[in-house]
Amino acid sequence: MNESMNFSLITSEIFLLCALCVIMIVDLFQRDKERVLTFTLTQASLIVLFVLGFNSLGAERIISFDGHWVTDELATVLKLSIYAITFLALFYARSFISHRNLMRGEYYLLTLFSVLGMMIMVSANSFLVVYLGLELLSLSLYALVALQRDSSVASESAVKYFVMGGLASGFILYGVSLIYGATGSLLIADVAKHFSENSIGLVGQFGLVFIVIGLSFKFGAVPFHMWLPDIYHGAPSSITAFIASVPKIAAFGMTMRLLSEAFGQSISQWASMILIVALLSVILGNVIAVSQNNLKRLLAYSAIAHIGYFLLGVVPGTQESFSAAMYYIIVYALMTLAGFGIVIFMSSENKEYQKVTDLRGLGRYHPWYALLFSIVMISMAGIPPFIGFWPKLEIFRNLIINGYVVEAIVAIAFSVVGLFYYLRVVKEMYFAEAVDAPEISSSRSLKIAISVNCLLLLFLGLLPDSIYQYCLTAFNLMG
Amino acid sequence: MTFQAIVFYSFAAWLIFAAIMVISSKNSVKAALFLVLTFASASAIWLLLEAEFLAISLIVVYVGAVMVLLLFVVMMLDVDYAALRQGFVKKLPIALIIAIAFFVVLYSFLTHGEFSAEKFAEPAAKAADYSNIKALGRVIYTEYFIAFEIAAVILLVAIIAAISLTFRGRRNRKSQNISKQLAANKKNRLKIVKVDPVVSANETSDELAVNQSEKQS
Numbered sequence: 001m002n003e004s005m006n007f008s009l010i011t012s013e014i015f016l017l018c019a020l021c022v023i024m025i026v027d028l029f030q031r032d033k034e035r036v037l038t039f040t041l042t043q044a045s046l047i048v049l050f051v052l053g054f055n056s057l058g059a060e061r062i063i064s065f066d067g068h069w070v071t072d073e074l075a076t077v078l079k080l081s082i083y084a085i086t087f088l089a090l091f092y093a094r095s096f097i098s099h100r101n102l103m104r105g106e107y108y109l110l111t112l113f114s115v116l117g118m119m120i121m122v123s124a125n126s127f128l129v130v131y132l133g134l135e136l137l138s139l140s141l142y143a144l145v146a147l148q149r150d151s152s153v154a155s156e157s158a159v160k161y162f163v164m165g166g167l168a169s170g171f172i173l174y175g176v177s178l179i180y181g182a183t184g185s186l187l188i189a190d191v192a193k194h195f196s197e198n199s200i201g202l203v204g205q206f207g208l209v210f211i212v213i214g215l216s217f218k219f220g221a222v223p224f225h226m227w228l229p230d231i232y233h234g235a236p237s238s239i240t241a242f243i244a245s246v247p248k249i250a251a252f253g254m255t256m257r258l259l260s261e262a263f264g265q266s267i268s269q270w271a272s273m274i275l276i277v278a279l280l281s282v283i284l285g286n287v288i289a290v291s292q293n294n295l296k297r298l299l300a301y302s303a304i305a306h307i308g309y310f311l312l313g314v315v316p317g318t319q320e321s322f323s324a325a326m327y328y329i330i331v332y333a334l335m336t337l338a339g340f341g342i343v344i345f346m347s348s349e350n351k352e353y354q355k356v357t358d359l360r361g362l363g364r365y366h367p368w369y370a371l372l373f374s375i376v377m378i379s380m381a382g383i384p385p386f387i388g389f390w391p392k393l394e395i396f397r398n399l400i401i402n403g404y405v406v407e408a409i410v411a412i413a414f415s416v417v418g419l420f421y422y423l424r425v426v427k428e429m430y431f432a433e434a435v436d437a438p439e440i441s442s443s444r445s446l447k448i449a450i451s452v453n454c455l456l457l458l459f460l461g462l463l464p465d466s467i468y469q470y471c472l473t474a475f476n477l478m479g
Numbered sequence: 480m481t482f483q484a485i486v487f488y489s490f491a492a493w494l495i496f497a498a499i500m501v502i503s504s505k506n507s508v509k510a511a512l513f514l515v516l517t518f519a520s521a522s523a524i525w526l527l528l529e530a531e532f533l534a535i536s537l538i539v540v541y542v543g544a545v546m547v548l549l550l551f552v553v554m555m556l557d558v559d560y561a562a563l564r565q566g567f568v569k570k571l572p573i574a575l576i577i578a579i580a581f582f583v584v585l586y587s588f589l590t591h592g593e594f595s596a597e598k599f600a601e602p603a604a605k606a607a608d609y610s611n612i613k614a615l616g617r618v619i620y621t622e623y624f625i626a627f628e629i630a631a632v633i634l635l636v637a638i639i640a641a642i643s644l645t646f647r648g649r650r651n652r653k654s655q656n657i658s659k660q661l662a663a664n665k666k667n668r669l670k671i672v673k674v675d676p677v678v679s680a681n682e683t684s685d686e687l688a689v690n691q692s693e694k695q696s
Binding site: 005010017024065066068069099104106109110113116120126128129132133135136139140142143146147149181182201202203206348439440443 | 584587588592593594621622623624625626629630632633635636637639640642643644657659662
């Protein structure tokens with residue numbers, strides 16, 4: 001169906017923008033230094049968005065606004081997961097920023113703006129709107145990273161993020177301009193139609209290469225990964241937890257719109273490029289993570305490896321493999337949020353938690369949290385019954401079905417390498433001799449949030465269908 | 480050679496010269512001024528392409544506003560530009576190879592690829608009363624409505640980000656940190672100091688000091 005100017009299709013976006021303006025004004029006149037009202041309104045608007053999105057589940061695919069906008073099951077499911085994980089991430093953020101110089105209304109505002117950018121990215125149906133959504137997301141994230149102005153590390157990583165993000169956007173734009181030259185249209189449907197009737201040609205290939213490079217930059221996949229550990233390390237922990245988790249879901253939506261929908265006919269052109277990037281990420285990410293002592297850097301390199309696994313799911317190019325990749329990225333966002341949640345949890349007001357060895361003695365003195373953190377690490381390593389296992393299984397299954405047997409074996413072998421550094425964290429918690437009991441001074445809301453997050457990894461692992469069925473319906477694989 | 484071709488080639492030559500000067504001039508203020516020249520020549524080329532509105536907005540927005548701000552920044556900051564150029568000669572060969580390869584590919588597009596003259600017919604000249612602004616305005620609020628609105632939101636984010644990054648008001652708060660108070664424990668708050676048992680009255684430390692000084696003398 002094709003409708004133009006049907007504003008009911010962008011209800012969620014209009015609501016969020018109105019809510020943002022209201023929160024901005026309310027925040028301005030607030031005397032309360034803890035910004036309780038701003039926080040409450042932010043979380044309430046996310047809940048309303050979730051309800052709105054949940055009601056539109058199962059709606060038919062409609063293309064509107066002269067082909068620039070699409071509302072389908074894929075967009076709805078991705079948006080729902082974006083709201084849910086942002087909601088959780090803000091609970092982490094609240095207790096982290098409240099005792100630092102970061103407690104400001106803009107923190108919540110910029111987070112909501114980035115959510116708006118992500119909603120646009122996953123619902124965009126033209127190169128122009130994809131790019132605008134990406135810029136809205138990136139600009140908010142640059143500002144969030146730079147928010148801690150008195151920290152030189154945070155400022156440095158903000159500048160790095162800005163330059164690298166600008167470079168990646170430039171690559172994507174250059175590719176889009178070439179595609180526009182070859183096809184004469186910015187609409188994804190028109191581009192797909194053009195390439196199904198004509199061969200892709202040299203200009204199209206050239207543009208596609210630029211788009212793939214830009215996407216890999218944004219994902220932080222090897223060989224475009226150099227910026228990622230520095231930024232994850234330098235940014236304030238609560239912001240790292242956010243930028244490492246939620247935007248990846250939106251980036252998946254963007255990848256689907258660009259690669260699978262616009263270039264679905266020329267899959268042989270991009271699948272091999274993505275395959276190389278994915279395998280390099282799996283290998284390098286896992287190997288370098290082994291030598292990391294800083295937990296944030298360790299998680300950053302493990303993020304690179306996870307992106308590699310996720311991209312391996314995109315490579316076969318079937319609807320089943322796309323839904324497996326979607327499952328992977330949503331689960332990954334939930335896991336990595338818990339991972340950086342540990343860093344936030346262990347940091348206190350005057351001490352930034354850094355080293356893996358700081359976790360020593362946790363198993364003896366705080367057995368509950370040690371158990372929760374072990375769940376996170378084992379889930380990330382991909383061991384059943386935790387949730388991290390199931391999407392990995394689906395990815396490998398799809399690889400093998402489609403004939404990528406050697407690639408699947410390499411990926412599995414390096415996930416065994418990955419097991420080493422995940423289990424090393426568990427070992428430090430339980431078996432290393434502790435000099436002193438680790439201090440925990442986090443607030444009650446943070447304790448509840450991290451318990452909920454970690455237990456979700458266990459319960460969703462016991463009920464793997466709970467998320468996966470939505471991923472399957474997003475690609476029309478379930479009745 | 481027609482008059483149009485003469486105008487095009489002269490402005491194109493200016494553009495290339497100015498662009499090279501932007502990256503090669505030693506003085507950063509000069510480089511910024513050459514960037515102004517680049518924009519001005521580019522806008523002249525756009526005028527030739529009958530994109531009058533874009534040409535004027537390039538002058539008004541970039542030359543008039545952005546470049547003036549950039550000049551301010553360049554003059555205010557004390558950046559060591561010599562340090563920025565380190566490694567220029569070392570990396571030049573690789574950069575040149577990539578640039579030349581890029582140029583060859585793009586040139587092949589223009590001569591016998593998808594963008595060649597056979598595939599792209601020369602567009603007919605517009606009528607004298609054709610309005611660029613009308614054509615733009617017509618699509619911005621219809622076909623490109625959603626993109627236009629998103630661009631507005633991006634500007635709003637830019638305002639908020641700029642203010643929150645430069646605001647220099649009071650940041651510290653005098654509020655209770657309840658979880659910190661709850662986490663207070665004996666080990667951190669109490670310090671047990673070993674004090675020697677009571678010393679007898681005639682041997683206080685003062686007298687000891689006096690005794691010692693007497694012995695030394």
